[in-house]
Amino acid sequence: xxxxxxxxxxxxxxxxxxxFYWLKLIRAFDERLSVLVKQGRVRSGVxxxxxQEAIIVGTxxxxxxxxxxxxxxRDLGSFLMKGVEARVMMAQMFAKRTGLSKGRDSAxxxxxxxxxxxxxxxxxxxxxxxxxxxxxxxxxxxADHVVIAYFGEGASNTGDFHxxxxxxxxxQLPVIFICENNQYAYSVPIExxxxxxxxxxxxxxxGFDGVAINGNDVLAVYQATLGALKRARGGDGPTLIECKxxxxxxxxxxxxxxxxxxxxxAMWKSRDPIPTFTTYLRARHVLDDKTLNDTESRVAxxxxxxxxxxxxxxxxxxxxxxxxxxx
Amino acid sequence: xxxxxxxxxxxxxxxxxxxxxxxxxxxxxxxxxxxxxxFGATQGLHEEFGDMRVLDTPISESAIVGISIGAAxxxxxxxxxxxxxxxxxxxxxxxxxxxxTLRYRYGGRASVPIVVRAPSGGNVxxxxxxxxNPEAWFIHRPGLKVVAPSTAYDAKGLLKAAIRDxxxxxxxxxxxxxxxxxxxxxxxxxxxxxxxxxxxxxGDDVTLVTYGAMVTPSLEAADRLSKEGVEVEVIDLRTLLxxxxxxxxxxxxxxxxxxxxxxxVKTLGIGxxxxxxxxxxxxxxxxxxxxxxxxxxxxxxxxxxxxxxxxPNTDKITDALRRLAAY
Numbered sequence: 001x002x003x004x005x006x007x008x009x010x011x012x013x014x015x016x017x018x019x020f021y022w023l024k025l026i027r028a029f030d031e032r033l034s035v036l037v038k039q040g041r042v043r044s045g046v047x048x049x050x051x052q053e054a055i056i057v058g059t060x061x062x063x064x065x066x067x068x069x070x071x072x073x074r075d076l077g078s079f080l081m082k083g084v085e086a087r088v089m090m091a092q093m094f095a096k097r098t099g100l101s102k103g104r105d106s107a108x109x110x111x112x113x114x115x116x117x118x119x120x121x122x123x124x125x126x127x128x129x130x131x132x133x134x135x136x137x138x139x140x141x142x143a144d145h146v147v148i149a150y151f152g153e154g155a156s157n158t159g160d161f162h163x164x165x166x167x168x169x170x171x172q173l174p175v176i177f178i179c180e181n182n183q184y185a186y187s188v189p190i191e192x193x194x195x196x197x198x199x200x201x202x203x204x205x206x207g208f209d210g211v212a213i214n215g216n217d218v219l220a221v222y223q224a225t226l227g228a229l230k231r232a233r234g235g236d237g238p239t240l241i242e243c244k245x246x247x248x249x250x251x252x253x254x255x256x257x258x259x260x261x262x263x264x265x266a267m268w269k270s271r272d273p274i275p276t277f278t279t280y281l282r283a284r285h286v287l288d289d290k291t292l293n294d295t296e297s298r299v300a301x302x303x304x305x306x307x308x309x310x311x312x313x314x315x316x317x318x319x320x321x322x323x324x325x326x327x
Numbered sequence: 328x329x330x331x332x333x334x335x336x337x338x339x340x341x342x343x344x345x346x347x348x349x350x351x352x353x354x355x356x357x358x359x360x361x362x363x364x365x366f367g368a369t370q371g372l373h374e375e376f377g378d379m380r381v382l383d384t385p386i387s388e389s390a391i392v393g394i395s396i397g398a399a400x401x402x403x404x405x406x407x408x409x410x411x412x413x414x415x416x417x418x419x420x421x422x423x424x425x426x427x428t429l430r431y432r433y434g435g436r437a438s439v440p441i442v443v444r445a446p447s448g449g450n451v452x453x454x455x456x457x458x459x460n461p462e463a464w465f466i467h468r469p470g471l472k473v474v475a476p477s478t479a480y481d482a483k484g485l486l487k488a489a490i491r492d493x494x495x496x497x498x499x500x501x502x503x504x505x506x507x508x509x510x511x512x513x514x515x516x517x518x519x520x521x522x523x524x525x526x527x528x529x530g531d532d533v534t535l536v537t538y539g540a541m542v543t544p545s546l547e548a549a550d551r552l553s554k555e556g557v558e559v560e561v562i563d564l565r566t567l568l569x570x571x572x573x574x575x576x577x578x579x580x581x582x583x584x585x586x587x588x589x590x591x592v593k594t595l596g597i598g599x600x601x602x603x604x605x606x607x608x609x610x611x612x613x614x615x616x617x618x619x620x621x622x623x624x625x626x627x628x629x630x631x632x633x634x635x636x637x638x639p640n641t642d643k644i645t646d647a648l649r650r651l652a653a654y
Contacts, residue, residue, distance in 0.1 A: 102434040109432045113400055119432065121424045129390040129421065133397020133405075140353075140379050160420075163390035170385065324435035325469050327493035 007227040013286045015061075017295070019218060020281060022057045023274050024299045026077030029086065030249075032303050033093060037253040041311075042093050044254070045106025049074035051216075051248040054273035055180050056081065058221025059148055059241075062229055068116040068134045070127040070149040073108055074180065074247065078150070083115045086302050087309035096313035102324070103316035125155035128164035128177070135173035135238075144233040147175040148225075153242075154185025156199045162206075165240070169206035172237035176228045177203070179242040180215065186251040187259040203240035215243025216273040219280070246271075334476070334508040337483035338368050338444075338500060342406060345490045346376055348516075349404065352490055355382040356391055356408030356444075365410050366446060366505055388417035395441040396426050404440050404490055412447035412499060413459040426495040427470030438493045442486070447475075448501040448540050448590055449627045450638055458627035458634075460539075460591040465497045466568045466600070472521055473568040475499040477542040481565055483512040484519025492521060499567075501540045508543075524571035526578070530558030533652055534578040536601060537588040538564040541639060545588050548644035557652045567597055575601065576609055583614035584651050588639055593621040615654035620647045 011019070030048035037046050049056065052074060060069065060081040071078045079089055084100070092099030093106060100110035100119070111119030118134065120127035131149035138145045155161055156179060168175050179199045183190055196202075203210030214220050221243055228239035246268035250257035281287035332340060345352045353376075354369055360383035363370030373381040384391050388409060395405035409415045415422070426439045449458035465473045472494050476482040482500060489496040513519065527542060528549050537545045542563050549559035560578045564570055579585060585605055587598035602617040620639045628634055 100434055101432045104434070105432045111400075111433055111437070113433075113437050118397070118400065119429075121420075121428065123420055123424055126389075126393065126420060126425055129387075129393020130397040130400070130425065132390065133394035133399075134401060135397075136394060137398050137401040137403055160389050160393065163385070163387035164393065166385055167387060167390050167394065324431050324433075326472075327430060327438035327440075 007223055007230065009223060009226055016281060016286050017291065019057055019061055020277060020287065021295050021298065022077065022081055023053050023218065023277060024295055025080065025086070025302060026053045026056060027274060028299045028303050029076060029080070029089070032307065034249065034253055036307070043095065044252070046093065046253045047073040047107060047251065048249045048253065049077065049247065051268065051272065052180055052182060052245045053077060054218035054221055054277070055178065055215045055243045055245060058218045059178050059225045061222055062226055063148065064145065066116065066143070066145040068118065068145070068147045070118040070120065070131040070134070070147065071108055072120065072124065072127065072150045072152060072155070072180065075150050076108060079108065079117060082117050084112060084117065086306040090306035090310040091313050094310040094313065095316070096310055097316040097320070098309070098313040102320050104320065125151055125158035125160040127151070128160050129167070131175055132164045132168050132173055135168065135175040136171060138174050139171065145174065146229055146232040148178060149175055150178045150180060152185065153179060153181040153190055153199050154188070154193060156202060157193055165203065165206040165238070168238045169208050172235070174232035175238045176225065176232060177238060177240040179240065180245060181242050182245050182247040184247070184251070184260070186255070198242055200240055200242040208238045208240065210240035210242060212242040212244060215245035216271045216276065218273055218277050330511070331509055332479050332483070332512050333506050334479045334482045334500070335366060335368060335505040337479040337512045338486055339370060339372070340512065341483040341486035341490070342369065343372060343375065345487055346372065346380060351402060352404045352406065353380040353382065354406045354408065355384050355394065357384055357386055357410045359383060359408050364408060366502070368408065368444070388414050389421050392418040392421035392441070392443060393425065395443070396421060396429070396439055399439045399441045400437060406442045406444060406490060409443060409445045411457050412445035412461055413456045415443070415445050415461060418443070419464070422465070422471070422495065422497065423468045427468045431470060439495045440493045442489045442496045442498050444498045444500060446502045447499045448503050449634055450503045450540065452629065452631065452634070453502070453627070454629035455626050460589070462499050462567055463591055463596050466597055470495065471568060472496045472566065473499070474521060474566050475501070475539045476565060477501070477504065477508070477539050477563050479508050479510040480512050481519050481525070484517065485521065485565060487513070488518040488521050491518065496521070499539065503540045519565070522566045522569050522571060524565055524574040525563045526560060526574070527563050528559065528561040530560040531581045532557045533559045533584045533586060533648055534575065534582045535559050535561045535586045535588060535648070536564060536575055537561065538567065539590065541588045541590055544639065544641040545644055547641040548648055551641070551645050552648050552652065555649070557648065559648060570597070570601070572604060575605065579605065579609055579612050583612055584654070585617045586620065586647055586651050587617065588620045588644055590622055590639060592624045593619060594624050596621055615651055618647055618651050620644050
């Protein structure tokens, strides 16, 4: 198997600005949700990925329509990038009938098969065997499509993680395992849940390569994903990419996160993926004040429209509680 | 329906015919490949259909089910084999949380057409982990269907129906019946529909509801009662979820008395649910309390003496029928 190499890439100014838009939109969506929880308009089920946006943008940017994603609970942005309208995602969070699950469950427990999005349960890591099954069908069809499966460092301690990675390694499946290592499994820090430093090392036990990268650098994530996509599409099997990052909010919006220090949070906020990328874009004269304002207006309009749509949407009908159990 | 097959051969024939009919059907599990399965249910399939449609897996029950779910979401119809029904606990989460809920939380926009085959039941000297009857765990989970054939005919016809069904089906095949039950099987495209019970013997005095390996001793007990002037109607449920309530009620109209026989333990076995439904909806038709013959609330032991003590048999069923008829 060829070792992971730095993959050369070239993005046009338009593509870079599109990445920037997604970073801003995903951040704004989560931050608005956070406010909506505090206002009591969204009941619960909000697990933001604020601070982790570069992972979603960097991994989803190079995907095709036919590729499949298996997001975890902080990856709302991946639904948007894969084609679900912001208003539908907002309605889902409001438990409205116009949401993906018709109000039956919150957050990301719903999927859209036509868009290649799998919706997992609350059992973290349980999406990974499903990802292997999706990838198995691509192998059966000799198609060059890829599955991207997301998980946290916490989920890398579940049995499903090991069963799925082992199977993917044995079958050389076109799947990329993206670890969002945000340092805490709810309140438990990584050193209390793993005896190694890097989740990436676990890949070697299953016969493929793992790499640990800066998960707050959208271009680094994009670059690593491109390399893994190339391997997967070319039949060279799975890759594990561990993206080191940090979640700014608590585990859920109800979690005050007293288990970590202000200093630690401040240190990670200084590595905010958005200003880092903004500086990069400005230095290359891709982004000026006008483009920045335009992007921010577009983001605000999209979020406002989504919230308005969700608020104005009907609740599910009571009978929806007992329908759609069987095909 | 000219030729006669064993129950095990009937299962194999159903798999082979469905795989020939529909290229989306494939089987996976431990030792199902060239070895042909621990009991031989997949013998010859690897030779005919190859590596990718008769897939040997690692010992990873959770992944086996999860992979099946992923493949089903891409239009495949996987048939997963648990080597023993006892091991299904290792795949429990994927069945009850992932597969059973998916259609509901997807807003009715997807379904999971998988079959999980599970060799169950005792009277084979298997001990604690090779004899269990875990069907009640799955009857308790909306979104699943649960099947338990008692004859070669149904083993084939129900498996074909399960494979064609768009919902997740847990198919309990009784190990005691594998080589002991023999008979004609459906030919060509004929299936045995899910959710429909079979009346194995007609009678006007007592209704006996059972399934799986308990059908034969129930019929033997009914013959004994017949010599005593009591005619027992024996209903073979065949499908445990959804169970054929109307068939039980129709029989009850004639008999006013119901005995439920199952090999599973008594507390919260399916007999508890059947009894409650009969009491709730047909209380005024009953002339006697609904009675049960089941295994006691213990584990299936290894020793023949201990196992014989636990298992329902013709004598125990005969005694219960006499008590019920005399009530």
